[in-house]
Amino acid sequence: MRPSHFTEGMTTPPTSDVDLFADEVVLDPYPVYAELREQGPVVHLRKNDVYALTRYAVIRDALPDWESFSSTSIAFNPMANEALTGTSLASDPPVHTQLRATLTENLSPRALRGLKGRIEAKADVLVAELVEKGSFEAISALARAFPLEVVADLIGFTGHVRDNMLRWGQAAMQVIGPMNQRTAESFPIAGELYEWCSQVKASDLAEGSVGRGIFDAEARGAIPPDTAGHIIHQYLGAGVDTTVAAIGNIVALFASHPDQLDLIRENPSLVPGAFNEVLRFWPPVNAWGRRATKDVDIDGTVIPAGAQIAVLLGAGNRDPRHYENPDAFLVERNPVDHLSFGYGPHGCAGQGLARLEAHAVIEALSRRVKRLVVGLEVRVPSNITRSIEELPILEVIPA
Amino acid sequence: MKIVLDRPRCEGHGLCEEAAPQLMHLDDDGELVLDREEVDEADAALANAAVRVCPVAALRIA
Numbered sequence: 001m002r003p004s005h006f007t008e009g010m011t012t013p014p015t016s017d018v019d020l021f022a023d024e025v026v027l028d029p030y031p032v033y034a035e036l037r038e039q040g041p042v043v044h045l046r047k048n049d050v051y052a053l054t055r056y057a058v059i060r061d062a063l064p065d066w067e068s069f070s071s072t073s074i075a076f077n078p079m080a081n082e083a084l085t086g087t088s089l090a091s092d093p094p095v096h097t098q099l100r101a102t103l104t105e106n107l108s109p110r111a112l113r114g115l116k117g118r119i120e121a122k123a124d125v126l127v128a129e130l131v132e133k134g135s136f137e138a139i140s141a142l143a144r145a146f147p148l149e150v151v152a153d154l155i156g157f158t159g160h161v162r163d164n165m166l167r168w169g170q171a172a173m174q175v176i177g178p179m180n181q182r183t184a185e186s187f188p189i190a191g192e193l194y195e196w197c198s199q200v201k202a203s204d205l206a207e208g209s210v211g212r213g214i215f216d217a218e219a220r221g222a223i224p225p226d227t228a229g230h231i232i233h234q235y236l237g238a239g240v241d242t243t244v245a246a247i248g249n250i251v252a253l254f255a256s257h258p259d260q261l262d263l264i265r266e267n268p269s270l271v272p273g274a275f276n277e278v279l280r281f282w283p284p285v286n287a288w289g290r291r292a293t294k295d296v297d298i299d300g301t302v303i304p305a306g307a308q309i310a311v312l313l314g315a316g317n318r319d320p321r322h323y324e325n326p327d328a329f330l331v332e333r334n335p336v337d338h339l340s341f342g343y344g345p346h347g348c349a350g351q352g353l354a355r356l357e358a359h360a361v362i363e364a365l366s367r368r369v370k371r372l373v374v375g376l377e378v379r380v381p382s383n384i385t386r387s388i389e390e391l392p393i394l395e396v397i398p399a
Numbered sequence: 400m401k402i403v404l405d406r407p408r409c410e411g412h413g414l415c416e417e418a419a420p421q422l423m424h425l426d427d428d429g430e431l432v433l434d435r436e437e438v439d440e441a442d443a444a445l446a447n448a449a450v451r452v453c454p455v456a457a458l459r460i461a
Contacts, residue, residue: 064456097407101407104410108410108411108412109410109411109412110410110411110425110428110429110430113429272417336414336451337451341454343454343455343456344456345408345455345456347454347456348454349410351412351454352410352411352412
């Protein structure tokens with residue numbers, strides 16, 4: 001991003017009265033995204049008082065550009081940004097660099113390599129059981145059950161924590177939104193997760209788990225004192241709700257696009273590309289915040305210093321300037337540069353684990369299922385994570 | 400042209416290796432090894448693909 005100098009011909013961005021967080025918009029944001037993209041690469045949304053980045057190129061440039069766009073305002077309300085202060089999620093380099101290294105020490109693909117076989121086996125057992133059953137509700141039985149089992153195993157918790165993890169994870173994402181009713185109702189629940197993470201001890205977590213490993217790292221001084229609980233908080237806050245959304249989306253998109261499922265069944269090497277396409281088509285997170293550190297010039301229009309930014313990942317992913325026929329779900333497209341994990345220093349820290357889980361589910365489904373006959377999907381408005389609430393599978397036609 | 404790796408930033412996602420296995424690979428410890436740092440015109444497209452796909456922007460062309 002070029003630092004701006006208010007020269008002749010520079011203008012303020014177009015404006016819109018769209019409310020990014022209105023129920024009908026969070027339920028189906030794509031018509032609004034198309035409208036905003038046509039208005040310009042940056043649009044001032046008066047109702048939300050944010051500057052929305054709408055097109056692929058500007059988003060891909062902005063995400064790694066921490067000097068122009070600070071992560072100290074990734075949430076759309078000051079209380080959440082305050083609560084996130086001091087985490088890698090909400091900090092900028094140079095402080096961010098060490099925090100990120102600490103966070104990813106136990107989460108990077110090289111740290112997770114040992115889990116691959118276990119995750120694949122779990123997915124296969126679960127999918128086999130569901131195929132055998134023949135009809136089930138896919139969100140609770142698969143999209144929620146599988147990541148919860150993986151994350152419980154990873155962090156090493158059981159009992160009441162496991163029972164609460166879904167609502168804690170949902171609330172942790174919900175409070176990233178503006179201070180609407182959903183956010184206000186979710187703060188106390190997100191607080192329960194924070195509370196548990198603040199008091200959890202190594203001995204509460206199963207031996208050999210990654211969670212226990214984080215405490216071991218703290219004990220031997222590999223990571224700073226009193227950071228283990230915060231790291232576990234970030235794993236759970238960021239990693240549960242998003243992965244649940246992605247896996248639900250896999251099932252729904254395969255059910256509604258049997259021709260695309262056929263392509264994967266015929267050619268299993270399409271699995272990673274198919275997950276990229278699921279993420280591009282329906283990102284778990286559609287909008288994420290930044291703050292302009294200075295006046296920023298975007299194609300001749302100016303975002304003023306201090307402005308709250310909404311990075312519309314889901315709008316960029318459907319930009320016809322970057323992806324041909326963007327509103328089609330095509331597993332052979334392999335959009336490796338989709339925006340759904342973000343990009344750059346703040347790129348999703350858990351994407352390695354997300355890939356392990358999603359690839360395992362896609363592999364199991366494409367090996368065992370020929371067709372899924374679905375009933376009506378149910379969606380519930382949500383501030384940040386866009387996911388399916390209920391997805392009845394009426395019939396499985398096995399492979 | 401030269402491929403430059405920001406080693407501390409690399410987390411070993413391995414997408415670059417998938418894009419350009421002729422130029423780089425993850426070793427047994429999951430650490431990225433640049434097999435060729437200096438690349439000629441013929442491999443420019445591969446090198447650019449590897450840089451583009453890195454999810455944490457740890458690679459660049461100098």
